[in-house]
Amino acid sequence: MKKWIWIGVVALVAIFFYFTYNGLVTKEETLSSAWSNVETQYQRRADLIPNLVNTVKGYAVHESETLGAVTEARAKATSINLSASELTPEKLADFQQAQADVRSALGRLIAVAENYPDLKANQNFLELQAQLEGTENRIAVARKDFNAAAQRYNVAVRSFPSNLVAGLFGFEKKPYFDASEGADKAPEVQF
Template sequence: MKKSVITLLAILAVVAIIVISAIGTYNGLVTMDENVSGQWANVETQYQRRADLIPNLVNTVKGYATHEKETLEGVIQARSQATQIKVDAADLTPEKLAEYQKAQGAVTQALGKLLAITENYPELKANQNFLELQAQLEGTENRINVARKNFNDAAQAYNVGIRRFPKSIFASAFGFEKRAYFEAAEGSEQAPEVKF
């Protein structure tokens, strides 16, 4: 009888270890998944900050550069299109992330054109409101880069976690799927051409 009790206790101990390990693995995957979602929220927050600055910047430039209507409208249109694209962190497919990134890239290009035309307006470049908005926008672009890097780091840690054994067993059993990454913008592999 003592052998059967000891055997039963040993089996129960092994089962308890397996159950505790499975719970820890599952909770670790949930934590990594939530970290990716949190980092995605940070990315969206920084893009929203930029979108909030754009109307003020456009209005400031509009006062000085009234005949640059096409450029100003391009910025407003790009901002409008970018803010209409909503991506849920739980359903962040590579296609949806690429669409989001493309829309945000259009905003970046439009802002680049807007800031380039300001070179033609010395009074605008000296305007304190414009200088402050430009500094805020530059800071926001840096924050966007940091948020995107943090998101990619969290997505990488998560993706590695769900692919490693034995977590891969739990990940597939409980529906944890690979997360997409931000990638370099199309055409960024080519250096810009400089002409004098």
């Protein structure tokens, strides 16, 4: 009789480890997928920037400093490659700072473009501006979805008794996207 009790206990522990481990793997893969969606939206923005810069460049030849800042910020942002497995608070902060620099440079570019009436009416510029606005919205949604996936994953990694399995197999807490520095202040637009 004791033998069957021990076999039952071992079977229950094995089932617990099986389901808990697979649940953690599923949550980690969901997190990786959400991170890929974030990267996809940032790449979409990076791909739109050269077209926007070239359109503005045709009208605003003497605004080379602003155009250069946008190009430089884009180059810096696209040089940071970060996979979901490499996510640490420090690396995510560097990634976020590079993306904030792009957003800031684009804001200055749009403000410069507002000073050119012909450019404001140019269909290419309007379409690119709309695409960029849509991309910024997609980035916000992708970041929100990433944070939700990170929360589900982190809760599973830190909750008892799944934290025992997580610690045993090396599942670690992942960082969240935070608001960019200065996000609490409204942007200043001057004409």
